[in-house]
Amino acid sequence: MVSRKLVDRIFTVSVTLLALVAVLPIFHIIYYITIKGLPVVLEGGVNFFTQIPPSPIRVNELGGIAPAIAGTLFMTAVATVIAVPIAVLASVFSAEYPNHNLTKIVRATSRSLLEVPTIVIGIVVFALLVMPFGRFTAIAGAVALAIVMIPYVYTYTELALLSVPRTYIEAAYGIGMKRAQVIYMVTMGVARRGIVRGITIAIAKAMGETAPLLFTAFGARNMIFGGPLEPSDAITLMIYVFIQSPFEHWHRIAWGAAFLLLVLYLTLFLISRRLVGEVRV
Amino acid sequence: MSYAIEMENLRVSIFEKEILKGINLKVPEGTITALMGPSGSGKTTLLRVVNRLIDLIEGVKVSGTVKVFGKSIMDMDVYDVRRMSSMVFQMPNPFPHMSIYDNVVIGARINGVIKSKKEMDELAKWALEKAMLWDEVKGRLKDPPWRLSGGQQQRLCLARALALKPRLLLLDEPTANIDPVNTLKIEEALRNIRKEEGITIFMVTHMPQQAIRLADYTVMMYDGKVVEGGPTEEIAINPKHEVTKRFLRGEV
Ligand SMILES: Nc1ncnc2c1ncn2[C@@H]1O[C@H](COP(=O)(O)OP(=O)(O)OP(=O)(O)O)[C@@H](O)[C@H]1O
Numbered sequence: 001m002v003s004r005k006l007v008d009r010i011f012t013v014s015v016t017l018l019a020l021v022a023v024l025p026i027f028h029i030i031y032y033i034t035i036k037g038l039p040v041v042l043e044g045g046v047n048f049f050t051q052i053p054p055s056p057i058r059v060n061e062l063g064g065i066a067p068a069i070a071g072t073l074f075m076t077a078v079a080t081v082i083a084v085p086i087a088v089l090a091s092v093f094s095a096e097y098p099n100h101n102l103t104k105i106v107r108a109t110s111r112s113l114l115e116v117p118t119i120v121i122g123i124v125v126f127a128l129l130v131m132p133f134g135r136f137t138a139i140a141g142a143v144a145l146a147i148v149m150i151p152y153v154y155t156y157t158e159l160a161l162l163s164v165p166r167t168y169i170e171a172a173y174g175i176g177m178k179r180a181q182v183i184y185m186v187t188m189g190v191a192r193r194g195i196v197r198g199i200t201i202a203i204a205k206a207m208g209e210t211a212p213l214l215f216t217a218f219g220a221r222n223m224i225f226g227g228p229l230e231p232s233d234a235i236t237l238m239i240y241v242f243i244q245s246p247f248e249h250w251h252r253i254a255w256g257a258a259f260l261l262l263v264l265y266l267t268l269f270l271i272s273r274r275l276v277g278e279v280r281v
Numbered sequence: 282m283s284y285a286i287e288m289e290n291l292r293v294s295i296f297e298k299e300i301l302k303g304i305n306l307k308v309p310e311g312t313i314t315a316l317m318g319p320s321g322s323g324k325t326t327l328l329r330v331v332n333r334l335i336d337l338i339e340g341v342k343v344s345g346t347v348k349v350f351g352k353s354i355m356d357m358d359v360y361d362v363r364r365m366s367s368m369v370f371q372m373p374n375p376f377p378h379m380s381i382y383d384n385v386v387i388g389a390r391i392n393g394v395i396k397s398k399k400e401m402d403e404l405a406k407w408a409l410e411k412a413m414l415w416d417e418v419k420g421r422l423k424d425p426p427w428r429l430s431g432g433q434q435q436r437l438c439l440a441r442a443l444a445l446k447p448r449l450l451l452l453d454e455p456t457a458n459i460d461p462v463n464t465l466k467i468e469e470a471l472r473n474i475r476k477e478e479g480i481t482i483f484m485v486t487h488m489p490q491q492a493i494r495l496a497d498y499t500v501m502m503y504d505g506k507v508v509e510g511g512p513t514e515e516i517a518i519n520p521k522h523e524v525t526k527r528f529l530r531g532e533v
């Protein structure tokens with residue numbers, strides 16, 4: 001019987017160790033980015049959020065990443081406004097008509113969109129929205145991000161809607177609700193946590209994307225924000241360019257930007273958890 | 282005598298499988314009538330015909346006539362049917378994302394008949410009192426329903442059904458998952474609702490004792506058919522059908 005206990009112990013210890021191994025990289029990344037990035041943000045102070053980055057030759061200046069922040073916020077916001085209604089409506093349809101042909105098409109499309117490398121989405125939007133007008137625009141970037149977001153919102157929302165227990169839907173019809181009322185007031189209400197989780201993950205995904213922006217928003221960091229019809233910077237785009245450059249001070253700025261992105265993530269997840277009340281079924 | 286429910290040769294099949302096989306049934310207005318029968322005999326299905334929740338099931342076919350208070354439910358607006366005959370389900374199912382208060386008034390709110398906050402509050406208080414839950418929740422109407430015990434949740438569902446001001450209350454084994462104390466509370470509430478509000482109550486129960494305590498009339502079902510029905514004492518004392526005898530002995 002000693003051996004049985006021993007096996008038990010070995011099992012517990014190894015599972016714990018493996019779990020640690022799994023989460024360790026995440027903590028390492030957070031730690032590393034904070035160590036490298038936080039001092040840069042502190043040194044830059046308010047300027048880090050309000051100024052444009054310095055030119056490569058001004059090695060003693062830190063400047064700021066305002067164009068990247070503005071671009072990321074603008075394009076993510078517009079992408080969310082485009083993606084959420086489309087994806088939520090599509091998932092409501094799918095959940096209501098699970099066997100409809102349109103549902104099958106939407107589901108297959110969504111699944112393949114999840115698998116397509118996002119740079120391909122960037123190229124498609126380049127062909128549709130950049131080439132015809134002959135210019136890179138923030139709007140084109142936002143559209144590309146919206147396409148990245150849609151399958152995430154759709155998949156999470158559909159799953160959340162389908163897992164609403166049947167008994168609440170029956171109760172809703174039972175008190176004389178019309179179909180639209182049942183969907184809007186009960187199904188989506190019960191599923192609200194799952195829906196918001198999907199939207200949050202999609203927003204995080206959009207904020208962290210670089211590839212779809214390369215050929216759409218392109219990047220522009222000589223002014224803070226040129227408007228929707230001008231090229232736009234994004235935090236990820238800027239990091240991508242700056243970290244590859246040979247300039248020491250640009251590397252530091254990239255670390256500061258990475259840290260800021262991390263803070264944005266944490267705020268996003270915290271806000272979304274706070275925003276919607278718990279639903280225990 | 283006038284009837285709350287009248288069924289003539291009611292047949293229900295789901296994807297060609299016949300579930301109700303020619304039901305003839307009358308529930309007198311203003312009574313408590315119990316529906317009993319072994320598992321799978323079609324009680325839930327029968328109940329769901331009355332408020333047309335059966336329409337939600339895929340592949341269902343209904344034939345025969347069903348009248349509620351003298352009107353054929355097929356000729357009525359389905360939403361009117363459901364409001365007139367509201368339902369309490371076997372598992373307590375208050376809407377988990379709404380407060381206790383909202384759970385009660387949601388029906389009135391979507392119907393748009395009651396508008397002022399004061400009328401809403403009065404309706405909520407009335408329904409919760411009738412469901413014998415008011416004293417336990419009056420200080421925490423904004424709480425989510427999952428803070429309540431199972432028995433309290435079921436009484437909340439009763440209040441939600443009552444707040445529609447129905448003429449007919451349908452209950453599908455409302456105490457099957459509830460402890461004895463809560464069961465007696467619900468029974469007392471039902472007795473008062475019938476007496477004070479004149480609401481007809483048609484309830485499925487698998488407990489003969491509950492039918493004896495509550496019901497004026499009892500209907501016995503077996504395999505998609507009504508096998509006998511009449512005043513509860515008669516059925517309890519002198520059951521005619523073999524299934525009823527076995528059911529009363531607790532054998533089926
Ligand atoms: N949606 C459905 N699809 C197919 N068959 C169904 C469906 N609903 C019910 N049935 C079948 O109809 C028959 C009667 O079911 P019903 O739920 O009405 O019985 P019941 O008397 O309420 O039983 P219980 O006492 O277990 O609740 C059963 O054989 C059941 O399998």
Ligand SMILES: [Mg+2]
Nearest residue numbers: 324325326453
């Ligand atoms: Mg049943």
